[in-house]
Amino acid sequence: MPVRVLVDSAALLNAPDLPGELLIRIPLTIRADHRAFREGVDEIPPDLWPPADRSIGFRLEPPGEEALRELYLRLAPGTSAIVAVLHSGRLSPLVAQAQAAASAVLGRCPVHVLDTQTLGAGQGWMAETALRLAAQGQPAEEIVRRLRGMLSRIYTVFITESLEPLERNRLLSKTQRILGTMLGIRPFLMMEEGALLPLEKARSTEKALEKLLEFAAEFSRAERVAVLYGPARAPQEAHAFAQRLQEVLRARELRVYPYGPSLAAWIGFDGLGVTIQE
Numbered sequence: 267m268p269v270r271v272l273v274d275s276a277a278l279l280n281a282p283d284l285p286g287e288l289l290i291r292i293p294l295t296i297r298a299d300h301r302a303f304r305e306g307v308d309e310i311p312p313d314l315w316p317p318a319d320r321s322i323g324f325r326l327e328p329p330g331e332e333a334l335r336e337l338y339l340r341l342a343p344g345t346s347a348i349v350a351v352l353h354s355g356r357l358s359p360l361v362a363q364a365q366a367a368a369s370a371v372l373g374r375c376p377v378h379v380l381d382t383q384t385l386g387a388g389q390g391w392m393a394e395t396a397l398r399l400a401a402q403g404q405p406a407e408e409i410v411r412r413l414r415g416m417l418s419r420i421y422t423v424f425i426t427e428s429l430e431p432l433e434r435n436r437l438l439s440k441t442q443r444i445l446g447t448m449l450g451i452r453p454f455l456m457m458e459e460g461a462l463l464p465l466e467k468a469r470s471t472e473k474a475l476e477k478l479l480e481f482a483a484e485f486s487r488a489e490r491v492a493v494l495y496g497p498a499r500a501p502q503e504a505h506a507f508a509q510r511l512q513e514v515l516r517a518r519e520l521r522v523y524p525y526g527p528s529l530a531a532w533i534g535f536d537g538l539g540v541t542i543q544e
Contacts, residue, residue: 268288270400271350271393271396273390274352275304275528276528277351277389278386285397285400285401294326294328295329296527296531299317303527305528316535316536323430323431326528329363334363334364334367341375342374346405348377348378349378350377352382354461357461361379378410386539387541388541391420421485421543421544422542424494426534427471431534432534454467454474478511478538482542485515488518489544490519490543491511491515491519493540495525495539496535498534499538517542
């Protein structure tokens with residue numbers, strides 16, 4: 267029986283050769299403006315992507331423990347083990363709920379829940395690695411060991427033009443948000459041990475982009491690089507920035523991705539980010 271890999275919809279996957287029969291996607295529910303949709307399943311309401319009223323924010327809601335128990339019970343009869351590759355447990359209760367739900371198949375199907383301590387491209391890279399190893403017939407323990415080895419080699423940073431999502435997610439106080447908006451501050455955010463932390467700030471978009479480049483330049487052995495951009499940013503801007511980035515890094519692989527609603531729930535609709543794997 268195969269190992270199956272569970273991945274929530276916060277992960278960005280971009281590998282068409284992956285063995286789809288081993289992949290189980292877990293959609294996250296996004297709530298906004300008294301409406302809800304399942305990421306990756308339902309169509310995003312066009313008037314919310316992005317909303318004209320930027321005070322409207324997305325709220326991420328993972329499936330509950332009971333829904334995960336039912337999923338495990340459905341998969342267990344034809345599965346040797348389950349490896350759940352999930353977005354950071356510091357950003358939602360999904361990791362904790364997935365761990366608690368594993369009791370439903372205790373003694374019948376081992377469930378390995380991996381907190382990737384990130385989301386987006388980095389989480390996607392780990393999920394792709396898990397799927398390739400599962401397709402090779404590797405046991406779940408070896409898959410988890412390999413994924414844990416990736417945790418310390420993936421780095422993610424963002425800049426954003428909007429401070430409202432940071433206040434909503436308690437990354438800034440109301441006073442900081444008001445003052446930062448008045449001064450035209452663009453925060454520089456970094457994933458640190460699974461938490462999204464505002465570390466620095468810039469007074470213009472160009473200076474914020476320079477900070478992203480300075481951060482990336484520290485990685486002389488970048489293996490993979492992803493540039494992520496929100497729906498309120500022009501794709502041309504993201505691709506132009508990616509070209510500047512590649513001139514600095516000379517990475518083996520560099521891709522540009524539009525990010526989805528789950529990331530927008532944390533950094534807003536106009537973010538621009540970089541994920542690097544050493």
